[in-house]
Amino acid sequence: MNPEQIVKTFNVKTNIPFSDKTEDPSVIDISGRINIQFSEELDMSTVPDGIKLYKVKPDGTQQDVDVKINVDENSPSVLYINKSEAISEGEEYKLSVTRKVKSVNGTSLNEDFVNYFVVDYSFNLESEGIPDLNNERNLILCISDLHLGANDSYAELTKNREALVNFLEQVKNSPNVKELVIAGDLIDEWFIPMHLDTFNGKTQRDFTKAVASNNKSVMDAFNNIIKEGKVKLTYVPGNHDLLINSEDIQSILPGISEARDVRGLGAYTPSDFPEVIIEHGHRYNFYCAPDYSNRALTQTDTILPPGYFFTRMATSSVIQGRPKLDVTFPPVNKNELGEVQFLYFLYWNVWKGLITDFPVNQGLDEKVINTQIDGFTDYYAINDVLPYQNSEDDYIDVNLYKGIVETWDERQDKNLVNVKIPTDEAVLKGAFASHLDDQSHVQFFKNPDSDKKIVIFGHSHEARVITSFNEKQEKQVYVNSGTWVDLNKCTMTFVAIIPPQGEDLSLTFVNLYQYSPSGDIKKLKSEALQI
Template sequence: MKSSKYFSLTCLKIANKLLGVYTSRCDDAQEMTVESNILMSDSLENPPVNDIVQTITLKFNQALDPATLADAIELYRIDQHGNAVKEACCVKIDRMDATVIQINNQEITRFAQGEAYQLVIKDTLGSKTKGALGCDYVGYFATNVDFNFAGNSELNNERTQIIIASDFHLGVDDSFAELQKNKKALVAFLNQVKNSPDVKELVIGGDLLDEWFLPMDYQMPDSEAAFFDQVAANNQAIVEAFNAIINAGEIKVTYVPGNHDLLLTADDVKRIFPGINQARDDLQGLGSYVTGPNSEIVIEHGHKYNFFCTPDPLSNRNITNNNTSILPPGYFFTRIATTCVVEGHPQSNNVFAEMIPNKDDESQFNAYLYYQTWKAILSTLPVKEGFDDKVLKTNIDGFTENYAINDCIPQQEKETGIIDMTLYQHIQDTWEERQAINGIAVKIPTSEAITKAAVDEFTDIQAQTQYFDLDPSKRIVVFGHTHVADVIPMTNCENKKTIYANSGTWIDNGQGYPTRTFVVITPAKADSAIETVNLYQYLPDQTIVQWTEGQALHI
């Protein structure tokens, strides 16, 4: 299902035969090529998106015979049932260049937005020197839907669009919170969302209130509820902006849990954001939201598949004496990472012990891989504190002690060579069970889960593995978590095009990636055949810019 601006007409005859437009005269056709100013493909299943189409320009490699132009070009719009409906169009050969054809709609205006089109070049079109093509050519393309907060007149002020934004990381203290400079922009963004006549839903894809990005010496209050109330108070303008959207009642606002707000309960969310919809699984800290006209869209944070970030209801209950304890190890290395940032990435005198891996014992080798991951993280994020110093304050999720960094890092006994750890003891052996508890459909091998946890693309590919390969009804999947905003076309188990999007983040420092990003999904208009997915960046001047090429699905 290729898309291109350059086509060899005779090379496409096999594909065109599959589409039912092949004629026997193709075998005798002289080779003619054509270059288009817009993206087209040979399949309706993969109509490439063009942001603005006003004039379709086709440049052939041979001068055309004007006498053969009549009725040789046909334009069709694809309706919601997949039928090709003929559209009136204006076709002419360029006065200055006989190799060029220009095609416009009848009004000679911009093509309608959010539509799929079929362009047919009939076999009667010929050149001055080599005669008729002898073969029909069919190309498909789609037109994108403009997004702006003032409204798109082609959507008739109907609320259809879905905005997904995630990873706001609202912090409890602006001396170390990741969202500070972008606070004003976020309030402005939410105010514009509230006033948009086209927006039907706003989905918060996790990591809204941040309970992880805290220095090691941060003293938690006596209750989780008190902590989250403090976060809300520190971000009052943002909370009020969300609540204004909820209270207006015209846009459905949905919250999906992330790992940084893993312990944020349904009651906490109701208290801070009254009237908000929540998409939660049975286990605290997980949830996915299904929406769209045909329930074709799934939105979740994406931490579910991460060894270090998905809930861990197994490892530490003998330490916490808490049957609901679920904090995974990512919580502790985030506390250490925050300290590194607060301390200005200091020089460290800490030394990592060399370990000898036991490749003959799967459990022990996975423990070694787990150690290597910790080593890589702490080598990049050094702290002043010694590894044996009891500097990690807890008072959270059943943890009450102060821990040393070495309580988190696996240790190897010199005499036996056994690798073990104080916190998350035997975590490498419970991954299979943890996946079952957390509802991961396609199990990820332990070694792969450990070594690829920090690889952004590993999270992205879970959209393919956990959704598109299993359920053909799910055509669009949106994650957050990685902070790497993108829109990626994929293919499902029925060989139909699907779309994965990552909503990115709103924190101040995108670590080399864009920040203040959000995804917009526009379901098909009435009698239209395509649904579009676009990624935007919100700018400090309260305008938006499209960040990547949009994608469209033939529904």
């Protein structure tokens, strides 16, 4: 092609995230400037009529903002707006660049450029507070998966303990925090080496108090929040503390609010925020939800799920340095004995994968898992939870959790699961964090009986934010609050919900942050939506 025949395209881009939907604006900070970069030098006489900034009001109307547009001294094709001079925190705006803007060569854009954005609040937990919140208490914070243990030789949170105490102290002193929610796994009754007696010959109450004693600085910080009474502290059960009852919790955190439904489960909705639900998430997990299949064996009301036994093995594997796998799995093959047997075959495959990923020095047949908890009084071998196949008739059976596959639907009913999860999906995907993420949509966002627009889970230790839209094109936000355990790749994370600040504002911000040992707070993700 002859170079003279090439037609240059006049285009524009900005340095802020792009969104052409008013219902899904990008989120920016107040600091710095908005750069508007063109592919050619501009005819500046066309800028005043061609570039506009509008404030988007809650009713959808747009108000023209008187804004100064500057030329970058190093590049005449770059214009900029100083954010602090033109925009305010908590507001939504529309940046419009129309075809009225022309280059010095007379070319114009092929189509108008529109970018919707909102301005996030300058978040902090300092005693001075967030300036634009005017010392009002309306922030809802959520943490989860602290996994406080009774012994630092194997507990998952030791190095981060001091940072957690500092965080809680800042929460207490912040003039803007209204609530702090602990979304499960506060106390860890599962992450204990296989050979140990969980309660050391004592009771669950004694164990709970031992955890509190081992984490005295953390408990003191929580209790200071409760005693001062300015910040509501709420506890929701997780799977690692699903046996810890209300009396246990109140014995170490007297006066804390608790959100419970059936034993081992709970969900919390703030009283003035019905569109929000916070729970741990293990309710929807085949391996971690309260299970009832061992009651005939223990002759008790046990609810301990199979994930407990895996965690005991995994703890020993970690303590042993994840040794090389040195076991031979007894063969289990797919048979032709029906759907239930196929599901047990899938169940065996999942267990085989977990044991392979977390091998231990002990063999499959050694009775090394010391239980003494929730009706279990024996020592168990790994093979007691690993399905096996009868060589005579190919029937796949299991010693512990007999009937766990057949009773999954009944188990979901007892555990108040709103939308049933198919058994094959539950067995195969239960070990994946993405399956928990999916349940925010299945159980709430896609459920016509649900009015929730913000769902917060913990459990997976994978902090993330995922957005979606319902049939009415209303935005929905799912957040996983992550964890505070020492060795997690992304740790010390928390969620902040910032409701609209005033009658003329309608945006709720849902932000995911990471705390640091130095007290610095890093924003990982921010979303804004209409409630």
